[in-house]
Amino acid sequence: MTSPSTVLITGASTGIGAIYADRFARRGHALVLVARDKARLEALATRLREETGAAVDILAADLTQPGDLAAVEARLREDARIETLINNAGAALSGPFIDQPTDDVARLVSLNTTALVRLASAIAPRLAQAGKGAIVNIGSVVGLAPEFGMSVYGATKAFVLFLSQGLSMELAPKGVYVQAVLPAGTRTEIWERAGIDTRAMPDLMGVEELVDAALAGFDRRELVTIPPLHDAARWETLNAARQALIADIRQAQVAQRYRTAA
Numbered sequence: 048m049t050s051p052s053t054v055l056i057t058g059a060s061t062g063i064g065a066i067y068a069d070r071f072a073r074r075g076h077a078l079v080l081v082a083r084d085k086a087r088l089e090a091l092a093t094r095l096r097e098e099t100g101a102a103v104d105i106l107a108a109d110l111t112q113p114g115d116l117a118a119v120e121a122r123l124r125e126d127a128r129i130e131t132l133i134n135n136a137g138a139a140l141s142g143p144f145i146d147q148p149t150d151d152v153a154r155l156v157s158l159n160t161t162a163l164v165r166l167a168s169a170i171a172p173r174l175a176q177a178g179k180g181a182i183v184n185i186g187s188v189v190g191l192a193p194e195f196g197m198s199v200y201g202a203t204k205a206f207v208l209f210l211s212q213g214l215s216m217e218l219a220p221k222g223v224y225v226q227a228v229l230p231a232g233t234r235t236e237i238w239e240r241a242g243i244d245t246r247a248m249p250d251l252m253g254v255e256e257l258v259d260a261a262l263a264g265f266d267r268r269e270l271v272t273i274p275p276l277h278d279a280a281r282w283e284t285l286n287a288a289r290q291a292l293i294a295d296i297r298q299a300q301v302a303q304r305y306r307t308a309a
Contacts, residue, residue: 052180053102053128055079057110057119057166058136060087063185063230066258067133072101079129081119081136083109110136110162111154120169130180132170134163137185137203144198152199159203164210171218178222183265184211188231188273191285204229208271215270224268228261231275 054071058064060082068078072095080088085107092103106122108115123129137159140147167182174180189197190204211227218225232251257274264272273282 050128051075051077052130053077053079053126054131054133055081055119055123055129055170056133056135057081057162060084060091062254063258064133064135065091066254067135068095068103070258070262071131072099072103075101076131077102077104077128079104079106079122079126081106081108081110083107110166111157116162116165120165123166123169124173127173127177129170130174130177132166132182134166134182134184134207136162139197139200141197143196147199155199156203159200160206163207167210167214171214171223174223175218175221180222181224181226181265182211182214182218183226183228183261186211186227186229188229188275190229212270226261226265226269227271228264229271229273229276230257230261 051074054067054076056064056067056071056078059068059078059080061084064080064082068080068091072078078092078095078101080092080103082088085105088105088107092105095101095103106119108119110116110119123132138155140151140155144152163184167184170180171182174182184207186207187201187204189201190206190208193201208227208229211225215225230252252275260274261272264274271282271286273279276282
């Protein structure tokens, strides 16, 4: 009998990551939990071991720090038991772009995009060689809507969706499943850390409901899972329109509307 595969989850100490940890532990998987807060990781690991009997390792790491990020990358490259990566760690930033300190913007981009793509890059070659495994990238519906007023955060989440779709095209033929999960507002600590008062956001989704929906999409092998989207045809229409637009691009000829009179 083969032992269950291991799932590595970033941003695992609380919120979406912690619920993913709970759900995969109850499915019989071993876990590697990654987050900055070692005390919270230890408390979660202890609870999951007691409640589920799962093997749980913790790896305290700040993914905006090169040394910490490199340690997680090494674990993904070298530990053949890890067959699933949940790329969940992320941050938000409130306020208008012109009021956001440049260093804060840079840290946000580093965590939401650079760390995510480096971790995917660390595990993908090994999964492709094995012909199995999964990468789950947590995006956001904000990445579909610049008008939501979270320009940098939304741009990082648009990157997550684009990357996931591209990786799926490349890796699916090699047996590797890539899922993009696009939550809307979910009741996690990300908002408080960004200085946003959640009391003004009464319609936030519960984190357990969000993760359970994402896992339903995972089990169905959906490429893009949008738990708060009630009419799935809307996403299909949008994606079809994008593909039709690409098909109408003729790179050898400038469009008539841009041609100037001689």
